[in-house]
Amino acid sequence: MNVIETKNLTKKFERLVAVNRLNLKIEEGEIFGLLGPNGAGKTTTLSMLATLIPPTEGSARVNGFDVKSEASQVRHSIGFVFQDPSSDDMLTGRENLYLHALMYGVDMRQINKKMDEVLRLVDLTSRQHERMKRYSGGMRRRLELARGLLHEPKVLFLDEPTLGLDPQTREHLWGYIKKLSTEKRITIIITTHYMEEADKLCNRLAIIDHGKVVALDTPANLKKVLGGDVVRLKIAKPNIAAIKKLKYVKKIKQMDRFLVLTVNDAGKHLQEMLMRVGEVKSVESHSPTLNDVFLHYTGSEIRSEEGEGGYFARFMHSGNR
Numbered sequence: 001m002n003v004i005e006t007k008n009l010t011k012k013f014e015r016l017v018a019v020n021r022l023n024l025k026i027e028e029g030e031i032f033g034l035l036g037p038n039g040a041g042k043t044t045t046l047s048m049l050a051t052l053i054p055p056t057e058g059s060a061r062v063n064g065f066d067v068k069s070e071a072s073q074v075r076h077s078i079g080f081v082f083q084d085p086s087s088d089d090m091l092t093g094r095e096n097l098y099l100h101a102l103m104y105g106v107d108m109r110q111i112n113k114k115m116d117e118v119l120r121l122v123d124l125t126s127r128q129h130e131r132m133k134r135y136s137g138g139m140r141r142r143l144e145l146a147r148g149l150l151h152e153p154k155v156l157f158l159d160e161p162t163l164g165l166d167p168q169t170r171e172h173l174w175g176y177i178k179k180l181s182t183e184k185r186i187t188i189i190i191t192t193h194y195m196e197e198a199d200k201l202c203n204r205l206a207i208i209d210h211g212k213v214v215a216l217d218t219p220a221n222l223k224k225v226l227g228g229d230v231v232r233l234k235i236a237k238p239n240i241a242a243i244k245k246l247k248y249v250k251k252i253k254q255m256d257r258f259l260v261l262t263v264n265d266a267g268k269h270l271q272e273m274l275m276r277v278g279e280v281k282s283v284e285s286h287s288p289t290l291n292d293v294f295l296h297y298t299g300s301e302i303r304s305e306e307g308e309g310g311y312f313a314r315f316m317h318s319g320n321r
């Protein structure tokens, strides 16, 4: 059964088309990832599915309910953890959970047990009675996640849930998110800029850019699309004509100050290749990662809102390779 189905789902903000005729089908129990550059339309998509903003055109069903005409049923069957935390700083962690449980009509006899359970899951039992203003960024994210789970939603929307978390906490949350999907059959829609996270967690991924799906498949299949190893070269004066003649080089792309080649069996050809391409200052070769897939589909140009260095620099520093 499709837990989420969108038909030409569209959101316009005046002249800007943030989400452009999106068609998605997501099955029960999937962990489905939305990847895309800043401003691609990920949060807007989740906001429409969670009934926080209405679509301009098209439609969407969540758990069988229509987001426009059955918004309240949709809301009761979903949980979400959004980019901007919405908990109250003056309340303790536990009080925030309690408020949320009341708002969502969690059975009064169950509230305490549920709160204990979700606090334990996100390792906040010992800090639950402190005011949230004393929480660190990571603790806030964890409490937000606990809050999203309190009323046992069938679908959980996670908008960059591990942003700013330390690697250990992030891995911990991955394990937990996986468990939610396998044991409780909760369907999870997650956005992230961490490619490793998408790779490890998601059954399927949609890469979106300018509000449109540009690729959709399992992480393994998406990586196959590149059709070879990735060789990244820094060359003073690249001899493009010579590179084009090499049969095992399937694609050549200029990205920033680098040449990025897709190469058949790079291990075998690397040495010969390096002698022909120009004065090589640095070289790096690897099997395709989701980073490469992402760059392949979303292009290499630096978006105006990205500032200096852009995606490429960010990925180089992300340690995801």
Ligand SMILES: Nc1ncnc2c1ncn2[C@@H]1O[C@H](COP(=O)(O)OP(=O)(O)OP(=O)(O)O)[C@@H](O)[C@H]1O
Pocket: 013, 016, 018, 036, 037, 038, 039, 040, 041, 042, 043, 044, 045
């Ligand atoms: N309330 C709004 N009014 C006007 N424009 C908006 C509004 N919300 C979003 N937008 C615009 O819609 C586009 C998509 O934004 P959205 O927040 O969905 O991107 P995103 O993919 O979540 O990006 P990020 O990775 O930075 O979180 C952007 O150009 C953004 O500026």
Ligand SMILES: [Mg+2]
Pocket: 042, 043, 044, 083, 159
């Ligand atoms: Mg966003």
